[in-house]
Amino acid sequence: MTNVATTVQRRRATPARPPRPRAAEPGPLRRFLRTHWYAWALTAPVVIVMSVVIAFPFARGLWLSFTDADRRNVSTRIGENVTPATYEFVGVDNYVAILTGDVGDFWARLTWTVVWTLACVACHFGLGLGLAVMLNRRVALRGVYRAVMILPWAVPPFVSAFIWRYLYQGEYGLFNAALRGMGFPGVEWLGDPFWAKVVVITINVWLGVPFMMVALLGGLQSIPGQLYEAARVDGASPWQQFRHITLPSLRPVAAPVVLIGTIWTFNQFPVIFLVTGGGPARSTDLLVTYAFRLFGDGTYGVASAYGMVILGLLLVLGVIYQRALRREGQAW
């Protein structure tokens, strides 16, 4: 840095050479492009693809959320049957209808979605951290344990969903067979709203713990060993070491993965859709699976508004979370 600064100063100090004449001073845009054209050329494909696959559908979804579009009034042209579009702009009617609970069962779905997200993320983090701490020690066959632990993550969610569904099956499932074998009556796992909720949370926890574990394990390995040595010299107990070294040092890793995990869980589609289909009596439908159901019913306007409300909730969550971290001196 100092070199550059001195060079500039030296140039300024020698005005003897007259400035080279120029045709015209380039505008700020020109200058900007001249300096950065290479960067723009490199990012152009991404920018174009992003605008096609995200910006355009997003804008269209936003527009539809202000209309009364449904499967009967959008335009279709099939063979000789041509139906013109007749849907209309209705302003914020869809949003009002959703937030007042007139359509879409919004508050009940939101309550369950929040319960589901908190329960799942708390278990992901707690179990993930526990496993990460265990695997961070020097134990025999550590590599094997790590590979086995990561397995649920590698299995496609739909495969896991079907396997679990089979295990919980009322008549022939393994869990009920075990219960009956021990002399208890079987439980109607998927037919009872309470147990169905327990089942989907269990499955999602099983699916999500490996990700959390791997992320936290990475965080644990980046904590310098000297900190623990120093603490031991000072006579800190293992719990004190965990409380005052491990947890604070993990925060830069834990904070983003918890946010990502929260968003993923909030929008977790396959587990609910494939295991319970939202039933019984809609009790396990999350906001996203319910929005999908609205699309299935062909109420595109309302469904788009529903999607926008979900997006809004997550944006608000993200902003609050980031603010909270920044207040604690964590920028990421």
Add this chain to the structure above:
Amino acid sequence: MRLIRVVGAGAGLALAVTACSGGGGAAEGDGEVGGTITYWDTSDAENEGPAYEAVIADFEEEHGVTVNHQFEDFDDARDRFDRAAASGDGAPDVLRTEVGWTADFASLGYLQPLDDTPALDDVDDFLDGPWSSAQYEGTTYAVPQVTDSLALLYNADLLAEAGHDEPPTTMDDLATVAGDVSEETDADGIYLHVEGYFLLPFIFAEGGQWVDDADERITINDPEAVAGLENALDLMNSDAALSPDLGESYDVMMAAFREGDVAMIINGPWSMGDALGGPAFEDAENLGVQSLEAGGPTGGHNYSVYAGSENLETAYAFVEYMASTETQSRIAEELGTLPTRESAYAAPAVEDHPIVSAYAPVMEASQPGAWIPEAGQMFVPFDDAYEAAVLGDVSPQEALDGLADEYQALLPDWE
């Protein structure tokens, strides 16, 4: 990237919207039968599939065409066809449409009008009920394939063991007999499948209906319908019934009936083959069929041609062949399904077929459906409302009031 991921969550939904408004394919053929067509079959691939595969193979050989015969899960087929047809991508040339879907798809412009095409042949031969389901606003959009309705299926041995040589004919009798079976035998009296369509016989028995399409009135929360639901719940919650498993209600019903763990169920002719495969009915005579008090809903399936088909001539020829008297008789003989043509019943093998003859009085008693475009969307909320009432989350009246509100949203001009 973080923001992009968040935005992407909403955009994914938005993408689904744009997928629903694309253009359709062109409908043009060279006027000759040939080439390849795709047929989506929603019948039971395991029990019914082989019989259909055999007749389709004969059609292929006869006309030198290829039929891409795909079995689609009945529960998903409506949504999948809806999406495929609306986006103009991936829809089959010919589709098996449930009677309740036909008007829906026709009103959306998905189906090819079939009047004056080779697909329709000897139309006066079709039975009135199924034929009416193929019409929408004076135009024919489908050709009836099979018809059906719900009846009481019973295990005659178990009923006899409980002291009843005759099956019950009214809903009151049904409760009595079910109670006796539960007391006198090791089996339970009855299992009720928790799905709106299967509740209809109870509503009919009280003189109710789900909608009254003549007067354009929503009647699902009328006192008669509420009384029907209450009767079903009372029966289900009594000692006479095996309590339902909402997770897999249908499968549990069939398993319990096949095994002889339950003496009576309410189901259609499509389930007879499944029931007869179980140990309780090794002697087929043991399986009885009895009309319900005020009949069941008229069900069944039609053949429809997708308006965007690029091989309409072959699709017409295929539909004509599949709905012909010969094919219907052949299928009925093998599977015991109920033909939609008068003439198809003439063959002795059909007329005397145990299932067909058992269901003849059931069809006499069955109640015609409301063939309105919205019917296709009326089942899912009905199922949800029924489940909620079974769980006891809401009273029968509240469940049906909520359902009536949802129907009102589908049918804004109705009373």
